[in-house]
Amino acid sequence: MDDTAALVRAAADGDAGAWKELYHRYSGLVWAVARAYLPTPADAQDVAQTTWFRFAEHLTRIRDPDKTGAWLASTARNEALRVIRTSGRVIPVSDVGLMGFDVDERSPERLLLDAEEADAEAERAREVWAAFEEMSERCRRLLRVLIASPRPTYQEVATGLGIAVGSVGPMRGRCLKRLGVLVARRGVTGTSRDFE
Incomplete structure (x- = not known):
């Protein structure tokens, strides 16, 4: 299924494959929006989960299912801003991860x-x-x-x-x-x- 509106309708009718496809299409967007606002991956993950929960709650009431990506992005943004407002904290962030080396058999x-x-x-x-x-x-x-x-x-x-x-x-x-x-x-x- 390529039509987003059809996927939303199918997911609302309980089609797990449609839900999985929607998640596959938009999980990166939801994560990126959450992470753009929040300094910690844990907070961003919480926002992403909340966004998907809200989507599931409103699945049958989405006015324009063709704009599902925009709905999810907007919801992720609003949830991230809510976290910022209610947390009352600022945490510095760095995107440079830790590097580790696996043991291997190279010379x-x-x-x-x-x-x-x-x-x-x-x-x-x-x-x-x-x-x-x-x-x-x-x-x-x-x-x-x-x-x-x-x-x-x-x-x-x-x-x-x-x-x-x-x-x-x-x-x-x-x-x-x-x-x-x-x-x-x-x-x-x-x-x-x-x-x-």
């Missing part, structure tokens, strides 16, 4: 070369994320949502972030250009196409 030479390559890539990632953190909150939110998988539509992005649809593309371009400048200032190697 010591290969392990050393691989570790050096991994260190170089990790350093590049740290520099890119540091540049990302220098950007405005608005740009960081937009870029986080745009990288959701599967890729959200501009309508879904706009709804999730509370901005006009027509501003998504130009804003994306400005934000990526700014990120490219910040990354270049840090001396990170790579092509400028990485940020287009």
Whole structure:
């Protein structure tokens, strides 16, 4: 089934396959919107779960099922803002994860070369994320949502972030250009196409 409205109707009628397809299509978007507003993955996960719960509650009452992505994005945004309002706390966030190495049977030479390559890539990632953190909150939110998988539509992005649809593309371009400048200032190697 490709028609979103038909999937919503089928899910409302109890079709588990339709529900699974809706979740597959939109879980990345819901997560990205929640994470764009909330500093901790745990809070974002709570918001994502609440968003899906709200969707299940309203499944039979959604006015325009073709805009399910926008409905989910808007709900995730509202839930994230509710968490921010009620938590009364600000937690610093870093997107740089911890790196771990699995035990394997590579030769010591290969392990050393691989570790050096991994260190170089990790350093590049740290520099890119540091540049990302220098950007405005608005740009960081937009870029986080745009990288959701599967890729959200501009309508879904706009709804999730509370901005006009027509501003998504130009804003994306400005934000990526700014990120490219910040990354270049840090001396990170790579092509400028990485940020287009």
